[in-house]
Amino acid sequence: MKQTVLITGASRGIGRASARLFAQAGYQVAINYHKSKQAAFDLVQELTAQGYTAMAVQADVSKRSEVFEMVDKVLLSYKQIDILICNAGIANYGLFTDFTEEDWHSIFAVNVDGIFHTCQAVLPGMIHRKSGKIITASSIWGISGASCEAAYSASKAAVIGMTQALAKELGPSGICVNCVAPGATQTDMIAGFDAESLEAFRLDTPLERMGKPEDIAQTYLFLASPAADFITGQVLSPNGGYLI
Numbered sequence: 258m259k260q261t262v263l264i265t266g267a268s269r270g271i272g273r274a275s276a277r278l279f280a281q282a283g284y285q286v287a288i289n290y291h292k293s294k295q296a297a298f299d300l301v302q303e304l305t306a307q308g309y310t311a312m313a314v315q316a317d318v319s320k321r322s323e324v325f326e327m328v329d330k331v332l333l334s335y336k337q338i339d340i341l342i343c344n345a346g347i348a349n350y351g352l353f354t355d356f357t358e359e360d361w362h363s364i365f366a367v368n369v370d371g372i373f374h375t376c377q378a379v380l381p382g383m384i385h386r387k388s389g390k391i392i393t394a395s396s397i398w399g400i401s402g403a404s405c406e407a408a409y410s411a412s413k414a415a416v417i418g419m420t421q422a423l424a425k426e427l428g429p430s431g432i433c434v435n436c437v438a439p440g441a442t443q444t445d446m447i448a449g450f451d452a453e454s455l456e457a458f459r460l461d462t463p464l465e466r467m468g469k470p471e472d473i474a475q476t477y478l479f480l481a482s483p484a485a486d487f488i489t490g491q492v493l494s495p496n497g498g499y500l501i
């Protein structure tokens with residue numbers, strides 16, 4: 258039987274590349290989207306036309322009831338969720354002194370509360386089966402902190418703490434929980450940066466390039482695979498050597 262992966266934020270960017278890669282690797286893929294409905298359904302059509310199994314499920318991960326409804330829909334179609342990738346995330350740039358309370362809370366609502374809700378919705382089945390893998394999305398900025406991204410950096414550091422705590426708590430239930438902390442990756446998330454800043458970032462990266470969504474997708478796929486069965490509570494950072 259095919260294993261099922263639920264990927265949050267899979268309508269665009271890293272999540273979208275991951276949905277393709279997991280489908281090609283033989284998983285049935287539940288593609289969560291929030292606002293990009295057309296993109297999510299186009300992806301489902303693309304994958305099913307190639308003979309893969311995929312479905313699109315809408316939910317704002319910051320809304321607990323929407324997340325639980327989404328998980329119920331996936332379970333109705335695919336019976337169980339073997340792999341959960343908590344990939345959905347948002348970023349916000351600006352001087353810390355200019356941040357409003359709303360800016361601050363909106364970042365945490367998606368990047369941290371979203372993982373809390375999704376894990377709580379998916380975990381009962383994994384705990385019952387005593388197996389499963391959860392992969393969370395942090396960032397290099399959750400490890401080292403970025404200027405003008407205090408809320409984002411704090412939220413991504415929180416993701417690392419949550420991952421490590423869950424790995425300890427869920428290990429005895431046979432569930433591995435790991436975190437991926439990408440470096441700058443070519444998606445809409447960094448489209449707002451000017452060419453000069455991106456070039457400076459590239460030159461500060463030993464491998465002299467930005468990440469591609471597929472680079473990060475490969476890291477998710479590895480952590481989901483049996484090759485990573487003895488890995489839990491770890492932060493794997495595909496970043497071209499930017500942070501060493």
Ligand code: NAP
Nearest residue numbers: 266268269270271291292293317318345346396441442444
């Ligand atoms: P992206 O291209 O901006 O795509 C973000 C995805 O998250 C979209 O599919 C979006 O869905 C979804 N999303 C946003 N808010 C959501 C919500 N409230 N509920 C459900 N889905 C939501 O971002 P990305 O670059 O692929 O980033 C993916 C993850 O990697 C994020 O956690 C990000 O923080 C992390 N990351 C990215 C980079 C980078 O440089 N790109 C670096 C380090 C870490 P809709 O379009 O359907 O609304």
